[in-house]
Amino acid sequence: MRAFTCCRALLIGLGLLLLGWGPQLAWSRSDVAAPAQLRWLQRDIATLRAPLAGATPQERVDRALERIRALPVAAMDDPLQALPFVLGSQTGVQFLLGDHLLFSLLREDLDPELRDPDLQAQADLVRTRLELARRAWHEQRDLQVWWLALAKLLGGTALAWLLVRGVSGGSRRLGLWLEYRRRHRASETGRIDWRELLDRLASRLTGLVHVLLLLLIGVVWVEWVLAAFPLTQPVAERWHQWLVEQLTWVLHGIGQGLPGLLTVLIVMLVTRAVADLFSYFFDAVQAGRVQLPFLHPETTSATRRIVAALVWVLGIGIAYPYLPGAGTQAFQGLSVMVGLMVTLGATGIVTQAMSGLLLIYARALRRGDFVSVGQVEGVVTEVGPLATKVLNLRNEEITVPNAVLIASPIHNFSKLADTQGTLVSTQVTIGYDAPWRQVHELLTEAARATPQFRAEPAPRVFQRALSDFYVEYELIVSMDRPIERVAALSTLHANIQDAFNRAGVQIMSPHYLGDPPQPVVVPPERWHPVGSGPA
Incomplete structure (x- = not known):
């Protein structure tokens, strides 16, 4: 029987030569031919890399599939044989199912990257794969196998549905409980508590674990369904292998990253x-x-x-x-x-930040100081890295960029308040017919009558200028609370008017169109009037 089979293989080879394909059998590894995968019933059988009798690897795969599809049903029970052959300079193994030739595996079809390729070992592997494919072919036509696969499909789907419902319900209840506990702790303490932060983190992790569990259930269900049917069993195996490879890759990456993460920690x-x-x-x-x-x-x-x-x-x-x-x-x-992005967009921010640092280290102002910058006057409520906030007397919060503060004169009325208080001044013009000693006394008495001003240092009056029509007087006083500067000046102005009215001294500065008949002077007997001050 074996001699008859060898003779039959030899006759097949001679037939190929008689058909005129002999000259085209020569093949070298320098030929460019894309490998082709022979796959039957979703199962990988062999990889063909070498041309044979002028046929490319892909054409060899197509012809092998045509032969397999053309096999009669009764031939599927015939013995599977792997017979070696030598054809010219090529050696290989022919696979036959009974008397039907399926395909040939050449030595040149072996993986060139293998260090020591063994044709017989590869042939045994291909024969095993063919046996498994033939068994799947029989199972695909077995009604009992289909009923069992359908039962697995329904049972796996029902179990997956129950798991999804259980995981979703448990995750929802756990999330609601964690959120309730977080809100309860927040309402109890009224401030940030680290336990509240842990509850919030646990709530977010619960949602993440919920999604991962649903994904795991879906993956297992898909693999279970694919493995239930003979035709899709190889797909399930490749799916499982791919998942294992990805999980191994992730775990390997985590293992490699652990030393670095430990160093970072x-x-x-x-x-x-x-x-x-x-x-x-x-x-x-x-x-x-x-x-x-x-x-x-x-x-x-x-x-x-x-x-x-x-x-x-x-x-x-x-x-x-x-x-x-x-x-x-x-x-x-x-x-x-x-x-x-930081380089292009942070120019203005850096300018403001450097201006803020200059303000802080120059100690030009600080929180609580009463300042005047340009048209802004009020109390400094915040000196930030980019801007300074000032609360004015109308209870308006004004935000001034630090660069603007640096470019403008800053009048700080609170800087020396702890030593001699904040100095406040007001000016008044009086005609030359009023004795300057009396004006000094009236202004001093008005300052002393204002409760916001300090007794020490004492109020001082200066004659700023001798103008054409009047004398310019300036009163300088000291106060402890610069925030009350405007109200104190208003009270001071009212006291000055009362004092001058009671003394009969005219505050209005006259402008003359012509000289009066007598010189406008103060005679010596009026230099020290008695009882001229405010009551």
């Missing part, structure tokens, strides 16, 4: 410790327990922020190379894009 912990150490030092400076000639309490807050930013930037710079994926092209491209 250590660097961040050390950075946090250094930042806390500097914060403790600046708290001592701000409280006055540590005094340094170059660091003032009012600049401590800004210096603390700058030092903390520098410490964290240094820590992030040290930890950056250890982040997983830090050396990839995507990570580098993202870094370049972010840097470009």
Whole structure:
């Protein structure tokens, strides 16, 4: 029987030569031919790489599939044979199902990347695959197998539906409970509590786990359904293999990234410790327990922020190379894009920030100072890194950019309030017919009658100018609360009017069209009038 089979294979080879295909059998590895995969019933049988008798690998695959489809049903029970053959310079194995030739596997079809390719081992593997495909062909025509597959489909679908309902209901109830507990704690404390933050994080993680479980159920259900039918069993196997490869890749990536993540965690912990150490030092400076000639309490807050930013930037710079994926092209491209955006868009922000630092370190103003900048006058409520907020007397909050403050003169009425108080001045013009000593006395008495002004230092009156029609007098007083400056000036002006009215001194400054008949002078007997001050 075996001799008869060998003779039949030899006759087939001679027939090929007689048909004129012999000259075209020569093949070398230098020929360019794309490999073709022979697949039957969704199962990989063999990979053909070499041309045979002028047929490309793809044509060989097409002809093999045509032969398999043309097989009679009774031939599927015939024995499967793998017979070696030698044809010219080529050697291979022919696969036959009974007397029907399926296809041939040449030595040149073996994977060239294999170090020591074994034709017989590859032939045994192909024969095993053919046997499995033939078994699937029989199972596909078995009604009992189909009923069993349908039962698996219905049972797996019902179980998946129950799991989805259970996971969704449990996740929803757990999320509502966590959200209720978070809101309850927030209403109890009235401030941020770390336990509230943990509840919020747990609520978000619950949603993420819910999605992952649903995805897992869907993946397992798809694999179960595909594996239930003989025709789609190879698809289920490839699906399972792909999932295992992806999961292995993810776990391998996590394993490779763990040392780097551990290093990043250590660097961040050390950075946090250094930042806390500097914060403790600046708290001592701000409280006055540590005094340094170059660091003032009012600049401590800004210096603390700058030092903390520098410490964290240094820590992030040290930890950056250890982040997983830090050396990839995507990570580098993202870094370049972010840097470009910051460079193009942060010019104005940097200008405002530097102006804010200049204001703070120049100690031009601070929170609570009563200042006047241009048309803005009020109390400083906040000195921010980009802008300063001022609350004026009409209870309007005005935001002034720091660059504008730097470019404008800043009148700080509270700077020296702790020493001699804030100085406030008002001016009045009186004609030359009023004795200047009396005017000094009247202005001083009016200042003393105003309760917002300090008795020490005493009010002072200066003669600013001897103009053509009047003498310019300026009254300078001191007060403790600059915020009351406008109200105090209003009270002072009212007291000045009352004092001058009671003394009969005219505040209105006359402009003459002609000289009076007698000189406008103050005789010596009126230089010191008695009882001229306010009552």
